[in-house]
Amino acid sequence: MKRNLWVARIVIFLTLAFLIGPFLIIIAAALSAGSSLAFPPQGFSLRWVIAVFEVKSFRASFGLSMFLAVFGTVASLILGVPAAYAVTRYRIPFGEAVRMAVAAPIIVPGIIVGLALLRYLVIPVGMTVTLALFLAHTALVLPYSVRVVSASLENLRPDIEEAAVLLGCSRFGAFARAVLPNIRGGILAAFILGFVTSFNQVPVSLFLSGPGVRTLPIDMLAYIEMTYDPSVAALSALLAFLSIAIVFAAERFLGLSRYV
Amino acid sequence: MSDDYVVLERLKLAYGETVAVHDLDLAITRGELLALLGPSGCGKTTTMRAIAGLLAPAAGRIFIDGADVTYTPPSKRNVGLVFQSYALFPHLSVFENVAFGLRIKREPKPSIDARSRAALATVGLEGFARRNPAELSGGQQQRLALARSLVMEPKLLLLDEPLSNLDARLRLEMRTELQRLQLETGVTMVFVTHDQSEALALADRIVVMKDGIAVQTGTPEEIYNRPRDVFVADFVGFDNILYFRNGMLTSDFGSTDTGEELPGSDALAWRPAEVILGSGPMQGRVIGASFAGQYREYVLDTGLGKIKAQAPADAPPHTIGGLVAFELPLAKAHRLPGTGK
Numbered sequence: 001m002k003r004n005l006w007v008a009r010i011v012i013f014l015t016l017a018f019l020i021g022p023f024l025i026i027i028a029a030a031l032s033a034g035s036s037l038a039f040p041p042q043g044f045s046l047r048w049v050i051a052v053f054e055v056k057s058f059r060a061s062f063g064l065s066m067f068l069a070v071f072g073t074v075a076s077l078i079l080g081v082p083a084a085y086a087v088t089r090y091r092i093p094f095g096e097a098v099r100m101a102v103a104a105p106i107i108v109p110g111i112i113v114g115l116a117l118l119r120y121l122v123i124p125v126g127m128t129v130t131l132a133l134f135l136a137h138t139a140l141v142l143p144y145s146v147r148v149v150s151a152s153l154e155n156l157r158p159d160i161e162e163a164a165v166l167l168g169c170s171r172f173g174a175f176a177r178a179v180l181p182n183i184r185g186g187i188l189a190a191f192i193l194g195f196v197t198s199f200n201q202v203p204v205s206l207f208l209s210g211p212g213v214r215t216l217p218i219d220m221l222a223y224i225e226m227t228y229d230p231s232v233a234a235l236s237a238l239l240a241f242l243s244i245a246i247v248f249a250a251e252r253f254l255g256l257s258r259y260v
Numbered sequence: 261m262s263d264d265y266v267v268l269e270r271l272k273l274a275y276g277e278t279v280a281v282h283d284l285d286l287a288i289t290r291g292e293l294l295a296l297l298g299p300s301g302c303g304k305t306t307t308m309r310a311i312a313g314l315l316a317p318a319a320g321r322i323f324i325d326g327a328d329v330t331y332t333p334p335s336k337r338n339v340g341l342v343f344q345s346y347a348l349f350p351h352l353s354v355f356e357n358v359a360f361g362l363r364i365k366r367e368p369k370p371s372i373d374a375r376s377r378a379a380l381a382t383v384g385l386e387g388f389a390r391r392n393p394a395e396l397s398g399g400q401q402q403r404l405a406l407a408r409s410l411v412m413e414p415k416l417l418l419l420d421e422p423l424s425n426l427d428a429r430l431r432l433e434m435r436t437e438l439q440r441l442q443l444e445t446g447v448t449m450v451f452v453t454h455d456q457s458e459a460l461a462l463a464d465r466i467v468v469m470k471d472g473i474a475v476q477t478g479t480p481e482e483i484y485n486r487p488r489d490v491f492v493a494d495f496v497g498f499d500n501i502l503y504f505r506n507g508m509l510t511s512d513f514g515s516t517d518t519g520e521e522l523p524g525s526d527a528l529a530w531r532p533a534e535v536i537l538g539s540g541p542m543q544g545r546v547i548g549a550s551f552a553g554q555y556r557e558y559v560l561d562t563g564l565g566k567i568k569a570q571a572p573a574d575a576p577p578h579t580i581g582g583l584v585a586f587e588l589p590l591a592k593a594h595r596l597p598g599t600g601k
Contacts, residue, residue, distance in 0.1 A: 156350075162314050163347040167361035167412065168335045177360075181351040 023240060030234035037230050048230040052238060055231065060212065061219035064130070065199055068215065072137030073145075073194035077187060079138070080145025085175075087146070088153040099146075106143045110203030113140070118207040129210035136204045141194035148193060152186025153179075192250055196243060264323075265290040265448045266311060266416060271320035273306050273472075280306040281472040283320070293442050293449045295463035297456060297495070303472040304452045305344075308418050311450065312341045324416060337416075340409030344420040346401045348393040354404055355380070355389035361412045379411035380404075383437070399430040403437075410441070417441075419451035423458050435462055456496050460484055468492050490527050490596055498529035498594060499568040509564065509588065528593040532557060535569035537578075540587025546578050560584060 025039050033043030052058060083102065087095050105113065117136055121127050156179065164174035205215040214222065216239075224232050266288040273281040281303040288294050296304035309315040311322060313334030321330045329337055349357050358376040367375070380386050383403035385396075393401060402425065409417060422438065423431045439462070442449055453459050459466050460480040468476045468483060468491075476488040487493035490501055502509045504526055537558065544560030544567055556577060560567045569586060571578075578584050 157345060157347060159343050159345055159347040160349055162334075163341070163343060163349070163408075164360070165314070165334045166312060166337075166339065166341050167408070168364040170333075170335060173364070177364075178349055182349075 023237075026233050026240070027237045029230055030237040032230045032233075035229055037224070037228050037233060041230075048234040049238070051229075051231045052235045055223070057214070057219055057223070058216070058235065061214045061216045064133075064213065065216040068133055068137045069195045069198040072134055072198050073141050073191055075134075075138040076141040076145045076194055077149075077190060080142050080190070081149050081183075081187065084146045084149035084153055085179075088150050089158060102146045103143045105140045110140070110201070111206075114204035114207035117204070122208065129208050129213045133205060133208045133213070133215070136208060137198045137201065140201060140204060141198050144193045144197060145190045148190035149183060149186050152183040152189075156182050188250055192246060195246070199239075263289050265292075265325055266450070267321075267323040268307070268311070269321040269323070271307070271310065271322065272318045273303065273310050273315060274318040275306075279318070279472060281310075284472075284474055286467060286474060286477070288448060288450060289465075291442070291446045291448055292464045293438070293451070293462060295459035295466045296450065296452045296469060297454070297459040297466050298469035299454055299495075301471075302469040304454075304469050305420060306472075307469075308341075308420060308450060308452050311416070312339050312418055313337050314341075338412070338414050340412060340414035340417040342402070342405045342409055342417070342419045342422060344424065346393075346405040348401060348404060348408075350393060352393075353389065354385060354391050354393060354396070357393060357404060358408050358411050360408065375411055379407040382410065383407045399426050399434070402426065402434065406437075410445075413445075415448060417447050417449045419449065421453055422451050423462075424453070424455065431458075438462065460496070468495060487529070487594070487596065490529075493527075493529045493594065493596055497531055499532055500530040500535060500588065501596075502528050502564060502588070504528050527596040528588075528590070529596060530588055530593060532568040532570040534589065534592045535567060536587040536589055537569045537571045537584060538575075538586075540585050542587065543583055543585050546580050546582050546584055549578065549580055558584070560586065562586075 028041050029037060029039050030048055031044050031046065032038065032041030032048065033045035034041065080102075083098070086092055087099060092098065113136060117132050121135075122129060122132050160178045160182075161171075161174045164178040165171065169177060200217060201215065202217050202221075205218050209215075209218055220232050220235060264287040266286075268284050268286040271281060271284040271286075272279065273284075284303075284307060286307075296307060298304050306315065310317055311324075313329070313332060317330060321328055323329065324337060324339070349360065352360065355376055358379050359372050362372040362375060377386065377389070380389060383406055385400060385403055385407065388396065388400065388404075393404060396404060402422070406419075419438075423434055426434055438449065438451075441447060451462070460483070463480060465477065465479055466483045467474050470491050476483060476492045478486075483492065484496050487496055487498065493501060504510075509528070533555070542562060542564075544562035546558055547561045547566075548557075548559030550557050551573065553573065555570045555573050556575075558569045558571065558578060560569060567586065567588075
C-alpha cells in the first residue's frame with residue numbers, strides 16, 4: 001500500500017515538473033545577466049525584460065497579434081454563437097456536415113491552410129496579408145467557439161425560451177434575456193480558448209507574413225534566428241504571465257457573476 | 261358575447277409529416293377548469309402548446325375571447341403556461357423569475373415589486389425571494405413556476421402535468437391551490453394529465469384524447485360512469501372488459517356461456533368492485549393479491565383472461581395459487597354500445 005502511494009507521488013511530481021519546469025527555466029533564463037540565451041542563467045538582472053520593450057518590431061507584432069486574437073475571436077463568436085444555437089436547437093438539414101465543416105480547421109494542418117490562403121487568396125486576388133491573417137484566425141478559432149458554446153447550450157433546457165416568449169419576449173428577446181445570460185460562461189471560455197489559440201498560432205501565420213506584417217510568435221522566431229539573446233525568454237515569460245492574468249481575471253469575473 | 265373563452269375549430273396539428281392532432285373541435289367555457297386526459301402521445305400536450313402559440317397549426321383556427329389568434333405570436337396572447345419541467349430561469353433569483361414578465365412589459369418599478377411579492381405570497385414562497393430556483397424543492401419550484409405565470413394575470417392558464425412531479429401530500433396542496441385560484445380569480449384553466457384520478461378530482465370537464473382525437477368530452481361524473489367506448493372505460497378503471505355475443509361472454513382469451521340473452525353485440529365492462537368473489541358460475545386462479553386498506557385487490561387467471569376483483573378487507577383473504585369462484589353480474593355490467601366485435 002505504502003509503496004504504491006510513493007510511486008503515485010513520484011509520478012505526480014514528475015508530471016508537474018514536466019508541465020511547469022520549462023516555464024520556470026524560461027523565467028530563470030529571462031532574468032539572466034548574460035548576453036546569450038542559456039540555462040543555468042549567468043547572474044541576475046532585469047535588463048532583458050526591459051530590452052523587450054525596446055525592440056521595435058516586437059511592439060508592432062504584439063499589436064498585430066493582439067488585434068488578431070481579440071477581433072478574430074470576437075468575429076468567430078459572432079459567427080459561432082448563432083451556428084452553435086442552430087445546430088443544437090434545430091434539426092437543420094446537413095447538420096452533421098455543418099459540424100464537420102466547422103471542425104475542419106482543427107483537423108486540417110495549419111501549414112496547409114496557410115499555404116492555401118497564400119497561394120489562392122493573397123497572391124491571385126491581391127488580398128492584403130493583414131486581412132488574410134484576420135480571416136484565417138477567425139476560421140481557426142471558429143471550431144472552439146462552436147464547440148464550447150454548443151456544449152453550454154446543450155446543458156440548457158430549451159423550454160426556458162418558450163417560457164420567456166410566453167412572458168412577453170420576442171424570439172430575439174428570449175434569446176438575449178433567457179439564453180445568453182446562461183451561456184455567458186461558455187462564451188467567455190470560448191473567448192479565452194480562442195484568444196490563446198490565435199495568439200499562439202504559428203503554422204498559418206508563417207505563410208501570411210509581409211513587410212512589417214508579422215504576428216508575435218513569427219517575429220520571435222525571426223528574432224532568435226538573428227539574435228540569440230535572452231530577450232526572447234523574457235518576452236515568453238511576460239506572455240505567460242499575461243495569459244495567467246487573463247485566466248485569473250476571467251475566473252474571478254465568472255466566479256463573481258455566478259453568485260451576484 | 262358567448263361564454264366560450266377558447267374555441268378550437270377543426271384544429272390539425274402536425275410535426276412535419278406526423279399528424280399529432282386530427283380536426284379537433286373544442287370549446288372551453290370562461291372560468292372552467294378543463295382537463296385534457298390521455299396516455300402519452302395522444303396529442304394533449306401538443307394541443308396545449310398550440311393554444312399557447314408555441315406550435316403553429318397545420319390547419320384550423322384558434323379563438324381566444326372571440327379573437328382569432330391562430331397566427332398571433334405567443335407573446336401577445338396573454339396566456340400563462342406552467343411547464344411540466346417548470347422551465348425556471350436558472351440565472352435569476354426566485355424574485356426575478358417572478359418579476360421577469362413585468363419587467364418585459366416595462367411596468368413601473370414599485371408595481372413590479374408589489375405584484376411580484378404578492379404573487380410569491382399567493383404560492384407561499386415569500387421567504388424565498390432571494391434564493392436561487394435550484395435551491396428550492398420540486399414542489400416549491402412548481403409553485404414558483406405558477407407564481408411566474410400568475411403575476412401576469414393571464415385570462416387563460418395552461419398547466420402541463422401540474423401534479424405529476426409532486427408527492428402525495430404536495431399533490432393535495434397543489435390541487436386545493438388550483439381550485440382556490442379558479443374560484444378567486446375566475447381564470448380559465450386547461451391542464452394536461454395522463455392520470456385519470458387527477459382529472460376526475462380536479463376538472464369541471466374532461467376531454468379524453470386518444471391518437472390525436474378527442475374520444476369523449478364530459479363532466480367527471482359522465483366520464484367515470486358513462487364511458488363512451490372501451491378505451492375510455494379502460495382509462496377510468498373498468499379493468500374487466502369483455503364482449504357479449506349470442507349469449508356468450510368472450511374475450512381474446514376464451515368465452516363462457518352465461519345462459520342469458522342480451523340483444524346486440526356490445527362490450528361489457530365491470531369495475532373490480534363489481535365482480536362478485538367467492539361464489540358464482542366461473543372459476544379463476546388467484547395470481548395476485550394486494551392489501552389496499554379498505555379492501556383487497558385480486559388478480560384472477562381465468563378462462564376469459566385476467567380478471568381484476570376486489571373484496572372487503574375484513575372478508576377472509578384468498579391465497580395466491582388457490583381457486584376462487586366468481587361471477588360477472590350482467591345486471592351491473594356497463595354496456596359500451598357499438599363497440600362489440
